[in-house]
Amino acid sequence: MSSQTDQSVYYVPHNGWYPVWVAFGAFMLLAGLGTWLNAVKADEDPSAWMMYVGGATLAVVLFFWFAKVIEENHQGLANEQLKRSYVWGMGWFIFSEVMFFAAFFGALFYARNFAVAWLGGEGAKGITGDYLWPEFSSEWPVMANPDNSLFQGPAESMASPGIGSWLSYLPFWNTVILLTSSVTVHFAHTSLKNDSRGGLIGWLALTVLLGIVFLILQGWEYLHAYDELGLTLSSGIYGSTFFILTGFHGFHVTLGTFMLIIALLRAIKGHFSHHDCFGFEATSWYWHFVDVVWVCLFFFVYIF
């Protein structure tokens, strides 16, 4: 056992059954989802068993995989160098996530500054609009689409009503909530560094709560958009960019909240110490990243 805690050894696990099952689960999930979507689109009876098998496989295997890694860490198998590998890994993973959102922000900028303007007959390629839909005029948010029989524009948009009425503007409160949660997760980190278990648990629990409140408000906003504003995925480019950006952000908040809950449960179990808390730190970096994305969303989707 003594050599097991030898901090100089870079731990290379011998074999593992988890990865190949994760690959299988991901395959089943996506193949099942594809089959289901195609059936829905073709008005056939959709069957979802493949999706469920895939999703269940992923959930179970990932649980055991992470549990194993945590257990190995507690056995002292993970030395400082391995933890640095984790840090690099998480850092570059977040970078790839940034680029994923960059694709959608890019679409938003391109649509606003080029596509819609040209369709409205403005700018270098304005002739497009003159020929195709001469009656379409360019505005953002796009309320009337070039072809309203195919894509019915929204009755109202989500655009900011002006800073004076932000107190009754839901996205403003969502911004406040998420920014606050970034601060609370930071306090949780400070508590951990000061060896205050109670502080860690308290601040983490508050962060989880804020995450959940954000998600509820976001869901409420979506209902409002669909039921009252007529703003849907199919209400043209404004609805498309609005929902894909806020939707994927919401999905990432969901994932981040889930990670925070795991971190909270681990903190309650007594995991993490001030010099060994990669799992917690990775979660908090992810949470800060989700926050930064929201701030960009708030500016470019809601305000401007």
Next chain:
Amino acid sequence: MSEVVEAGHATHDDHHDHGPDKGLARWLFTTNHKDIGTLYLWFSFTMFLIGGVLALVIRAELFQPGLQFVNPEFFNQMTTNHGLIMVFGAIMPAFVGLANWLVPMMVGAPDMALPRMNNLSFWILPFAFAMLISTLFMEAGGPNFGWTFYAPLSTTYAPETVTYFIFGVHLMGASSIMGSINIIATILNMRAPGMTLMKMPLFVWTWLITAYLLLAVMPVLAGAVTMMLFDIHFGTSFFNAAGGGDPVMFQHIFWFFGHPEVYIMILPAFGVVSQIIPTFSRKPLFGYDSMVYATASIAFLSFIVWAHHMFTVGMPLAGQLFFMYATMLIAVPTGVKVFNWVSTMWQGAMTFETPMLFAIAFVILFTIGGFSGLMLAITPADYQYHDTYFVVAHFHYVLVPGALFSIIAAVYYWLPKWCGRMYDESLGKLHFWLSFIGVNVTFFPQHFSGLAGMPRRIPDYALQFADFNMLSSIGAFIFGFSQVFFLYVVIKAIRSGKPATDRVWEGAHGLEWTLPSPAPYHSFTHPPKITDAEAHS
């Protein structure tokens, strides 16, 4: 860069020092970088043969004008899947396989930084390609919209199997992202003490930069196919002008991924060639530092040139000018590289073993592909070349005698280290000459048919292109069958080749050559000393 693994007590865990398991379990569950490298390489070769069969269907159909073997719908599926399989299934996994085998050995590491994730990165691929290739056997037929899958061909007018294509691309992207994270973490965190960044072999450098490119653009590709998915199934209008979107926007997003992607397929090739040429010239690489900076410059420029694929789509003039000049700028760092390879050979004591033959052919033929690229970069000239066989000739010159030749060269060069046995030199040389002749006979005439106006992606063509096409098809079959011959040469070497020495090549430098041949299951369980002789060769 502290302690890697100290002294002989790697037996810290009673099953750590084992060799590989027996049977299938070894390959399914392995966390060993060499096993995973081997899996990647064999997977890549399998995909290469499948993609090659599709190419031969194309060339058989084009042997003569008129429709002989396949109908146009099926022909479209062949061109599409040939491209997708070769890019994502053959070339990219082959380079990841090489990185797996070589990077830990070259930097003096015990293994890849994140071994379990390494296994996952590989095993996603067979599932992803099963998903993609199975569509060819479905009633609706496989993807038929070209490997660039432009909207609305891939959205409004796509066969329903496009959904599986989209998810297949998601899986491939996940695999590439995890693979890149692993390679970056290995290079930045696992180097033996003394292996400073500017002492790393150039192959490691090129892969570090490639991994960065992959992390930057694979998520953008994922975003592009996700928007397609939403347009197809959820009623959005990203790429539909009727809803205020724009099909041209698809092209911008796609090529923001697509142009860096071509450097993803060529930078590791630069790395391989920069390892091989010094060995057989018996001289250190000329201009090592400038090679590193040139690679980084190419990577940076690759992000700001994408719209050179779209000169005819209707872009504002300022855009066309910007993308034309930016594209031409890439010739500068690329020229630095070619200059350095030639200068490395200059006055060297050269010998011409098979890897060196492939490497020299790479330098010459890749440069031809680079020149035709410069021609295509000139916007007004591109109006003439766009979507013709000239473009097909151009990118096949950079991908086949470019990327692919470097992979073949790498296999000949490092195979003795991998399996401890030499390949048969005269068979290797025969393989080289067959490939060299085959590739040029296939693709050189396509420059002419393209300049004369033959469009790409068509199953039938006007009579005046008949001779060039017949020549092209003959070359393609020579090339295709010589790769089956390559398989024979490799298997013969693995089974009955002469035992290789540890150094293998008298002029070889680098940490991997200090290990026994075949390399032991766990390479550097203790960090090696970095001597000047083994640093950046």
